[in-house]
Amino acid sequence: xxxxxxxxxxxxxxxxxxxxxxxxxxxxxxxxxxxxxxxxxxxxxxxxxxxxxxxxxxxxxxxxxxxxxxxxxxxxxxxxxxxxxxxxxxxxxxxxxxxxxxxxxxxxxxxxxxxxxxxxxxxxxxxxxxxxxxxxxxxxxxxxxxxxxxxxxxxxxxxxxxxxxxxxxxxxxxxxxxxxxxxxxxxxxxxxxxxxxxxxxxxxxxxxxxxxxxxxxxxxxxxxxxxxxxxxxxxxxxxxxxxxxxxxxxxxxxxxxxxxxxxxxxxxxxxxxxxxxxxxxxxxxxxxxxxxxxxxxxxxxxxxxxxxxxxxxxxxxxxxxxxxxxxxxxxxxxxxxxxxxxxxxxxxxxxxxxxxxxxxxxxxxxxxxxxxxxxxxxxxxxxxxxxxxxxxxxxxxxxxxxxxxxxxxxxxxxxxxxxxxxxxxxxxxxx
Amino acid sequence: xxxxxxxxxxxxxxxxxxxxxxxxxxxxxxxxxxxxxxxxxxxxxxxxxxxxxxxxxxxxxxxxxxxxxxxxxxxxxxxxxxxxxxxxxxxxxxxxxxxxxxxxxxxxxxxxxxxxxxxxxxxxxxxxxxxxxxxxxxxxxxxxxxxxxxxxxxxxxxxxxxxxxxxxxxxxxxx
Ligand SMILES: N[C@@H](CCC(=O)N[C@@H](CS)C(=O)NCC(=O)O)C(=O)O
Numbered sequence: 001x002x003x004x005x006x007x008x009x010x011x012x013x014x015x016x017x018x019x020x021x022x023x024x025x026x027x028x029x030x031x032x033x034x035x036x037x038x039x040x041x042x043x044x045x046x047x048x049x050x051x052x053x054x055x056x057x058x059x060x061x062x063x064x065x066x067x068x069x070x071x072x073x074x075x076x077x078x079x080x081x082x083x084x085x086x087x088x089x090x091x092x093x094x095x096x097x098x099x100x101x102x103x104x105x106x107x108x109x110x111x112x113x114x115x116x117x118x119x120x121x122x123x124x125x126x127x128x129x130x131x132x133x134x135x136x137x138x139x140x141x142x143x144x145x146x147x148x149x150x151x152x153x154x155x156x157x158x159x160x161x162x163x164x165x166x167x168x169x170x171x172x173x174x175x176x177x178x179x180x181x182x183x184x185x186x187x188x189x190x191x192x193x194x195x196x197x198x199x200x201x202x203x204x205x206x207x208x209x210x211x212x213x214x215x216x217x218x219x220x221x222x223x224x225x226x227x228x229x230x231x232x233x234x235x236x237x238x239x240x241x242x243x244x245x246x247x248x249x250x251x252x253x254x255x256x257x258x259x260x261x262x263x264x265x266x267x268x269x270x271x272x273x274x275x276x277x278x279x280x281x282x283x284x285x286x287x288x289x290x291x292x293x294x295x296x297x298x299x300x301x302x303x304x305x306x307x308x309x310x311x312x313x314x315x316x317x318x319x320x321x322x323x324x325x326x327x328x329x330x331x332x333x334x335x336x337x338x339x340x341x342x343x344x345x346x347x348x349x350x351x352x353x354x355x356x357x358x359x360x361x362x363x364x365x366x367x368x369x370x371x372x373x374x375x376x377x378x379x380x381x382x383x384x385x386x387x388x389x390x391x392x393x394x395x396x397x398x399x400x401x402x403x404x405x406x407x408x409x410x411x412x413x414x415x416x417x418x419x420x421x422x423x424x425x426x427x428x429x430x431x
Numbered sequence: 432x433x434x435x436x437x438x439x440x441x442x443x444x445x446x447x448x449x450x451x452x453x454x455x456x457x458x459x460x461x462x463x464x465x466x467x468x469x470x471x472x473x474x475x476x477x478x479x480x481x482x483x484x485x486x487x488x489x490x491x492x493x494x495x496x497x498x499x500x501x502x503x504x505x506x507x508x509x510x511x512x513x514x515x516x517x518x519x520x521x522x523x524x525x526x527x528x529x530x531x532x533x534x535x536x537x538x539x540x541x542x543x544x545x546x547x548x549x550x551x552x553x554x555x556x557x558x559x560x561x562x563x564x565x566x567x568x569x570x571x572x573x574x575x576x577x578x579x580x581x582x583x584x585x586x587x588x589x590x591x592x593x594x595x596x597x598x599x600x601x602x603x604x605x606x
Contacts, residue, residue: 147568148592150534150576189532196539 002028003076004060009037013169014069015056016203018076020162023199025078070096070163081159091153095160103167106134111170114214139184146186165194177213206338275381276350279374282313286350290431298413311399315375319392321366330425333357333364337428340388347385353430354411359422369411436473439550446583447484474503481543488543498537502544510551519555523567530569549577553587561594
């Protein structure tokens with residue numbers, strides 16, 4: 001039974017604290033699917049329960065009401081996360097305070113203008129330049145603490161790690177580029193370990209660390225936090241807009257670390273030829289379609305697809321995962337899809353896919369619609385692409401049939417059910 | 432049969448909560464007989480213990496398993512008893528470099544590689560003077576984290592690393 005319901009917009013790093021804590025304590029914390037940021041939390045009913053109307057907000061199954069992300073996270077934590085003795089617990093409080101007063105203000109002042117959450121103006125400009133230095137001070141303190149410790153408190157993961165890491169999440173994703181974070185090797189190690197714990201991954205998915213310094217206004221806003229109300233549909237759209245995330249965070253390049261032999265060989269290898277090169281180009285412009293799909297509603301992008309699709313030179317395929325009985329946790333299955341996408345990286349240029357997961361934990365299936373140049377099973381074109389495809393059954397679809405039209409409609413718009421009637425759960429776009 | 436590796440095998444079996452079976456040594460080669468099955472070689476024995484325990488400490492896929500393999504070999508070869516002081520220093524120095532960017536030896540979680548190396552390094556760490564612990568600060572941090580698990584430490588002493596924590600800001604106390 002659920003411990004309670006969390007009200008939040010998707011991908012809220014504050015809500016993530018509670019969701020990760022709930023993973024550790026194995027309690028079922030539900031995110032209210034009907035919550036619309038900027039609407040639900042503006043209602044009288046909501047504000048009666050949660051004065052101020054800020055999110056995340058929590059309503060327990062026994063009617064407990066809580067606001068403030070740290071308090072909610074504490075409430076759903078187990079004993080390990082809360083600390084094993086008074087001294088540990090006090091230290092956890094110390095780090096929560098540090099996270100709120102040293103990390104968060106600097107993080108927000110730096111990241112928000114870049115995500116376009118706050119507009120650039122002279123005062124945000126000033127805060128922006130101060131933020132880089134403030135962040136440096138905070139990271140310096142963390143770095144020396146983590147030189148001799150694996151986790152912040154008591155050598156085990158606690159709420160302190162969860163909260164500080166969540167407050168560093170956006171900075172690590174968007175602004176702490178390799179050069180900036182280089183001096184903070186211990187923090188990098190600690191952060192990388194945390195985001196790769198199954199409990200973190202279940203909530204955050206794959207987090208890739210920033211690889212280029214971002215400038216204000218250059219990153220599409222992906223996190224909420226502005227005041228505009230977001231409809232569910234738009235949120236879905238935004239998730240699609242994000243580029244498929246990398247499977248593992250980029251390797252840290254600490255000064256001591258050298259390329260190992262295999263990496264050196266890879267790096268020295270000449271750029272492989274594009275295996276699609278030999279096939280006729282046709283009239284279908286893959287990039288143009290992908291742009292349309294990312295930016296427009298499916299009501300526009302799907303007709304656009306059919307208008308431009310070139311059945312002479314391109315083909316549409318249905319691929320279904322052969323071993324659904326092996327699929328357990330939804331997040332692991334999603335990693336299966338993103339992992340496959342990552343291994344197919346070089347195929348992106350001339351292929352597009354929407355692969356969906358239907359069902360729930362321990363009862364799910366994976367299937368997708370693929371479009372690529374040529375009429376052969378594209379995976380056979382390159383030995384690099386042959387890791388995953390044999391785990392799927394492939395069926396070439398007749399581009400003219402109504403059945404295909406329906407499948408494309410369903411998979412591109414992330415709706416409907418699989419053959420067994422399992423509901424759409426999550427989708428991933430290969431583009 | 433009182434050599435160090437057989438002690439490690441006993442410790443690992445106890446940690447994993449599986450019967451060790453019968454361990455023998457012939458011509459430098461260890462063998463384990465358990466459930467009428469014979470396993471030969473320390474490495475294979477360790478993997479067989481992990482398998483018996485049904486834990487995932489032995490790796491979830493081939494690359495992880497291969498890396499674990501590599502670390503076990505490293506432990507067997509370089510972290511044996513009776514090595515010279517110089518040998519041990521080289522060992523610690525290398526390990527210290529590697530652990531600069533790592534929390535665990537393989538991937539981002541505890542594996543049997545950490546467990547085995549912990550047992551293999553116990554003697555060395557126990558006799559390491561405090562100022563040296565500071566020289567191998569990443570090893571110390573890793574070791575201190577690993578040794579916190581009572582089921583892994585069993586009856587071994589908790590090695591004190593508190594002096595190295597004095598050298599930086601927020602103090603760390605053991606309660
Ligand atoms: N300290 C609070 C901050 C919560 C907060 O600022 N929430 C923002 C979104 S990130 C909000 O709900 N704003 C809506 C509003 O102010 O109306 C926490 O950690 O939970």
